Amino acid sequence: MQSAPRTGLLRRIRHHGAELLITAPSMAWMTVFFVVPTVLVLLLAFRPTALDGGVGRGWTLQTWRTISNPNYPSIVWRTIWLSFAATALSIGIGLPCAFAMARIKAQWRSTLVGLVILPFWTSFLIRVFAWRLLLHPEGTISVFLHRTWSVFGWQFRFLAPETTLLYNSFAVLLVMVYTYLPFAILPLYAAAEKFDFSLLEAAFDLGARPWRVFWRIFVPGVRAGVVSAVMMVLIPALGSYVVPDLVGGPNSEMVGNKIYQRALPDRNLPHASALSALLMLGVLLPPGLAWLATRKRHLGATDTDVVAAMNSPSALGNSGGRRRNGVRA
Amino acid sequence: MTKRFGPLTAVNSVTFGVQRGEFFSLLGPSGCGKTTLLRMLAGFEQPDEGRILLDGRDITRLPPDKRQVNTVFQNYALFPHLSIRDNIAFGLRLRRLPRAEIEERVDEMLGLVQLRDHASKKPTQLSGGQKQRVAIARALVLKPQVLLLDEPLAALDLKLRQHMQIELDEIHDRVGITFLYVTHDQGEAMGLADRIAVMRNGVVEQIDPPARIYESPRTSFVAAFIGDTNFFEGVVTRIVDHDYCDVEVEDLGTVRCWNDKHIRAGAKVYLSVRPEKLHLTHERPADLHDGKVNVFPVTVYQKVYQGAWTRFWVRHGENVDDCWELSVLQVHSRYLLDTTPISWDDRVWLSWHADDGYMLENYDERDETLLNHPTEPVVPAPDAPYPADAAAEPAAAAPQEPSADAERS
Numbered sequence: 001m002q003s004a005p006r007t008g009l010l011r012r013i014r015h016h017g018a019e020l021l022i023t024a025p026s027m028a029w030m031t032v033f034f035v036v037p038t039v040l041v042l043l044l045a046f047r048p049t050a051l052d053g054g055v056g057r058g059w060t061l062q063t064w065r066t067i068s069n070p071n072y073p074s075i076v077w078r079t080i081w082l083s084f085a086a087t088a089l090s091i092g093i094g095l096p097c098a099f100a101m102a103r104i105k106a107q108w109r110s111t112l113v114g115l116v117i118l119p120f121w122t123s124f125l126i127r128v129f130a131w132r133l134l135l136h137p138e139g140t141i142s143v144f145l146h147r148t149w150s151v152f153g154w155q156f157r158f159l160a161p162e163t164t165l166l167y168n169s170f171a172v173l174l175v176m177v178y179t180y181l182p183f184a185i186l187p188l189y190a191a192a193e194k195f196d197f198s199l200l201e202a203a204f205d206l207g208a209r210p211w212r213v214f215w216r217i218f219v220p221g222v223r224a225g226v227v228s229a230v231m232m233v234l235i236p237a238l239g240s241y242v243v244p245d246l247v248g249g250p251n252s253e254m255v256g257n258k259i260y261q262r263a264l265p266d267r268n269l270p271h272a273s274a275l276s277a278l279l280m281l282g283v284l285l286p287p288g289l290a291w292l293a294t295r296k297r298h299l300g301a302t303d304t305d306v307v308a309a310m311n312s313p314s315a316l317g318n319s320g321g322r323r324r325n326g327v328r329a
Numbered sequence: 330m331t332k333r334f335g336p337l338t339a340v341n342s343v344t345f346g347v348q349r350g351e352f353f354s355l356l357g358p359s360g361c362g363k364t365t366l367l368r369m370l371a372g373f374e375q376p377d378e379g380r381i382l383l384d385g386r387d388i389t390r391l392p393p394d395k396r397q398v399n400t401v402f403q404n405y406a407l408f409p410h411l412s413i414r415d416n417i418a419f420g421l422r423l424r425r426l427p428r429a430e431i432e433e434r435v436d437e438m439l440g441l442v443q444l445r446d447h448a449s450k451k452p453t454q455l456s457g458g459q460k461q462r463v464a465i466a467r468a469l470v471l472k473p474q475v476l477l478l479d480e481p482l483a484a485l486d487l488k489l490r491q492h493m494q495i496e497l498d499e500i501h502d503r504v505g506i507t508f509l510y511v512t513h514d515q516g517e518a519m520g521l522a523d524r525i526a527v528m529r530n531g532v533v534e535q536i537d538p539p540a541r542i543y544e545s546p547r548t549s550f551v552a553a554f555i556g557d558t559n560f561f562e563g564v565v566t567r568i569v570d571h572d573y574c575d576v577e578v579e580d581l582g583t584v585r586c587w588n589d590k591h592i593r594a595g596a597k598v599y600l601s602v603r604p605e606k607l608h609l610t611h612e613r614p615a616d617l618h619d620g621k622v623n624v625f626p627v628t629v630y631q632k633v634y635q636g637a638w639t640r641f642w643v644r645h646g647e648n649v650d651d652c653w654e655l656s657v658l659q660v661h662s663r664y665l666l667d668t669t670p671i672s673w674d675d676r677v678w679l680s681w682h683a684d685d686g687y688m689l690e691n692y693d694e695r696d697e698t699l700l701n702h703p704t705e706p707v708v709p710a711p712d713a714p715y716p717a718d719a720a721a722e723p724a725a726a727a728p729q730e731p732s733a734d735a736e737r738s
Contacts, residue, residue, distance in 0.1 A: 201373055202406035206420035206471065207394040220410040 038280070044273035053267030063270040067278075072258075079254040080282075082169060082244075083237035086176040090184035090233045091226060093177070098188035098225070099218060102195060113189070116182050124179070128246050131175045135165040135247065142166075167249030175243045183232040191225025192218075227290045235283050255279050330379030332365050332531075339365040340376070341531035347475070347509060347524075352501050354510045354522035358554065362531035363511045367477050370509065371400045383474060399468035403480040405460045407452040413463050414439070414448040420471045438466040441500060458489045465500065475507045482517060494520055515555045519543070527551045534691075543603075545589075548691035552601045553699035559607070559655045560689075560697060561600040568594050573621065573683055576600055580646055581653055584623050585683040592688060599692040604658035606685035609641060609677045611669060621683040627655070629675045637661060641671070643679060655679065656701060 013020065045063055048056035101112045119127060134141045142165050145158040165171060199221060203213045219226070241256030248254075255275060263272035332340040340362040347353040355363040368374045370381060372393035381389045388396050399420075407416050417438055421431045439445045442462035452460055461481055468476055481497070482490045498521055501508050512518050518525045519539040526536045527550070535547045546552040549560060563578035565588075574588040576598055584600065592598055608614070609629075616622050627643035638660045646652030657679065659671075671677055 196404070196406065198402055198404060198406045199408060201371075201393070202400070202402055202408070203419070204373075204393040205371060205398075205400045206467065207423045208419075209394065212423070217408060220408075223410065 041273045041276050044270055045277050047270050049268055049270050055269050063274045066271065067274050075253055075255060075258055076278075078169065078252065079238060079240075079256075082173055082176065082252075082254065083234055083240070085173055086180060086237045087184075087230055087233045089173075089177045090181050091188070091229050093181060094184035094188045094229060095219065095222075095226075097185050098192040098222065099214070101185075101189050102192035103197070113186075116185050116189075119182060125242065125246075127179070128175060128243060131171070131178065131247055132166065135171055135174075137164060137166070139165075166247060167252070169248070169252040171247040172240075172244045172252045172254075175247050176237055176240060179243065180233040180237060183236070184229040187228040187232060188222060188225040191222035191228075195221045224294070227294060231287050231290060235287070238283050239279060330366070330369060330376040330381065332362075332369060332374060333377050338531050340369070342378075343528075343531070343533050344379075345526055345533060345536055347507055349474075350505050350507055352498075352508045352510065352521055352523045354512060354518040354525045355528060356512055356515060356518040356522075356525050356555075357528035359513055361528040363513075363528050364479060365531075366528075367400075367479055367509065367511045370475070371398055371477050372396050397474040398477060399471050399473040399475075400477040400479065401461075401464045401468050401481045403483055405452070405464045405484075407460055407463055407467070409452050412449050412451055413444060413455070416452065416463055417467045417470050419467065424471075434470055438470045441469070441503065442466045457485050458493060461485065461493060462496070465497075469500070469504060469506065473506060475509055478508060478510045480512055481510075482514070483512075490517070497521060519555070527554065529554075545687055546601070546689070549599060549601070549689050549693055549696040550691075550699075552689060553696040556603060557656055557658075557701045558601045558603050560692075560700075561602075561653075562692075563598055563600060565592055565594050565596045565598055569620075576688075580651070581625060584686075585621055586686055586688060587684050588688070590688055590690065599689040600686050601689055602681055602686040604640070604656040605638075605660060606681050607655065607657040608680050609643070609657055609659060609671055610680065611671070611675075611677055613678045614680045618682060622680050623683065624678055624680045627677060627679040629671060629673055629677060630654075632671070632673065639671075643677070645679070 044055060046059050046061070048058060048060040048062055050056040097116075101109060104112065133139050136142060137146075145165070146161060148155055148157045159165075195218065199217050200213050203217045204210075208216065239256050240254055241260055244252055244254045244257055245260070248257075255278075259272050259275045259279070262268045262275060330340055330343050331338065343362075343366060355366060357363045365374060369376050372388075372391060372395075376389065379389070380387055383397065388398075408419065411419065414435055417435045418431050421434060426434075435448075436445075439448055442465060444459060444462055444466070447455060447459060452463065455463065461484075464481070465476075465478075478497075482493050485493060494517060497508075501521075510518070510521060519542075522539060524536060524538050525542050527534045527542060529550050535542060535551050537545075542551060543555055546555065552558045552560075561576070561578045561581065561584065563576040563584065565574050566577045566583070567575040568588070569575060569585070572588060574586055574592065574594070576584045576586050578584050578600070586598075586600055609627075614622060614624060616624070625645050627645045629641055629643050631642040633640045638658055641657040641659060643655050643657055644652045645655070
């Protein structure tokens with residue numbers, strides 16, 4: 001105990017042997033199927049392109065130079081704003097949902113959770129195709145919004161005839177929010193369920209109006225859920241590829257689509273790898289920031305300290321010289 | 330006021346008034362409706378019938394944020410994401426007061442509850458007692474007309490509870506705000522309150538100052554819930570004079586009783602005598618009070634020595650299955666070792682003065698289950714001094730917690 005642990009690592013292995021043993025399979029799995037491929041992808045980005053579509057020999061920075069293609073900034077920008085907008089909307093819708101689910105009678109809760117995860121019973125691709133049908137110029141929603149309605153002689157329609165719902169950024173955003181909403185609701189609900197709702201009463205009691213109570217007490221109270229909801233939505237959103245591919249047009253491409261194009265039709269693996277590396281950097285940023293934000297130190301006080309402090313003669317301040325039981329000055 | 334939850338009537342036609350600056354306590358077992366009552370006063374529940382008047386103004390339908398009433402919650406309900414200072418300032422900031430005034434009032438409160446050094450900490454970094462004081466400061470800083478306290482000390486350990494009681498009392502003295510204190514702990518209510526309302530099953534059984542609640546309970550529930558007592562069922566056989574009557578108690582005999590309620594002869598009555606008002610002596614006490622002292626022979630069947638006092642359980646009657654079992658508390662105000670101790674199976678004399686018992690207007694047999702009378706012999710707790718050994722030691726050697734001394738020095 002006294003000497004510095006010179007054999008620190010050995011001792012740690014001995015002390016945590018069982019833990020290492022238990023985690024070994026998953027560590028091995030992650031190493032083989034995640035760490036190694038990731039490193040390979042990163043390495044590929046520094047390889048030259050072969051003329052036949054493969055990967056050439058030697059090392060080069062050529063790929064990184066071509067990546068500053070004038071097309072990319074707008075695609076990266078679109079990827080970022082679509083992902084953040086989808087995240088914000090998902091959480092904005094998810095927070096009231098989580099609040100209501102946590103407040104509703106316990107017997108209804110499991111039903112509601114079931115409804116939230118119900119969409120997962122259908123294939124993701126089929127659901128996105130379903131949106132294509134809905135948003136199609138001859139689809140239900142489109143027809144409904146484009147039709148000229150006549151109410152008491154007043155004629156109006158929701159959308160101008162030339163607007164299309166499909167193949168634009170709006171459609172991508174809509175379907176992304178639809179896709180990721182359950183991933184926002186579930187962590188928010190998990191946090192809301194643990195939230196102490198008597199805090200809301202305390203805030204009402206201190207004079208807060210409902211809206212303020214929701215934002216100032218409930219939302220900070222489910223902060224952990226918000227953080228994980230952001231990660232659950234933002235990270236897959238940044239890497240979206242299917243949604244912009246199916247419901248987006250040429251003006252709503254995201255980085256994911258570009259990676260696909262470079263990797264398969266263009267057979268330019270180094271270029272695709274470089275884009276992947278950039279995307280991964282972008283994906284790692286939010287959790288990194290979240291980790292920094294939630295990192296905290298805790299200092300604790302105990303009740304014995306309080307008793308000791310209160311036992312000291314001056315503890316109760318100017319109490320008028322009343323003699324306290326057992327205290328000798 | 331009346332409040333119903335489905336078929337359950339949580340608060341049933343309760344009416345009472347609290348004076349400005351009073352320390353008023355609602356006391357009752359869990360589920361008696363006291364918390365529901367408090368929540369109606371705070372505005373979290375709406376009464377089904379009745380009104381709440383504050384300073385002559387009807388506040389029954391006002392939402393919580395419009396009432397000059399603030400609450401200290403049982404679980405503190407401090408906002409975990411805000412510092413102590415921000416917790417206390419929360420209500421003031423909502424009122425959009427000037428920054429300087431908020432700072433000043435928060436500082437004043439931090440001083441009042443001795444938490445100046447902890448102002449920038451988060452609630453999770455505080456101990457239970459400190460959190461409780463933050464909760465009090467957070468409510469008091471708004472200068473409410475009434476402060477509602479919902480079992481504020483229930484989550485604290487015994488020692489801290491005693492300290493907080495003194496502190497609460499001092500805070501009340503200093504701020505002069507009306508305190509309405511809900512508790513199931515009779516000790517807290519008795520020690521703190523100016524007046525106590527004892528509740529059961531949504532009904533207020535008695536509202537009186539603590540001493541009157543204890544010495545002259547109106548119902549058997551109040552008598553049994555607060556402190557301990559002995560009940561006798563009997564019939565008034567004779568009115569002795571303006572103040573006294575004789576009650577015939579089956580298997581015990583004639584008991585002289587103080588007849589403050591002027592009950593007439595022939596009435597069935599219930600008599601209650603507190604354990605500490607009963608006396609046990611080896612010799613039959615001489616009747617120096619012309620017949621006002623009741624004397625009966627009893628046998629000690631259980632005793633627990635506690636240093637300052639001894640608790641005895643005695644029987645009157647030969648048949649163990651059908652006899653009067655009484656609880657007696659003998660307070661040792663004199664040096665005990667110079668006397669012949671009363672021990673198990675001793676046949677001794679039980680006596681009490683007629684003035685020390687009281688008759689009950691309202692009796693419910695179920696209240697007898699609240700009494701501290703063992704049907705099985707009580708086995709002393711392992712850490713308590715074994716009665717026979719302890720009796721042989723000076724009373725001054727009563728167990729004192731060493732930690733208490735250490736902290737005081």
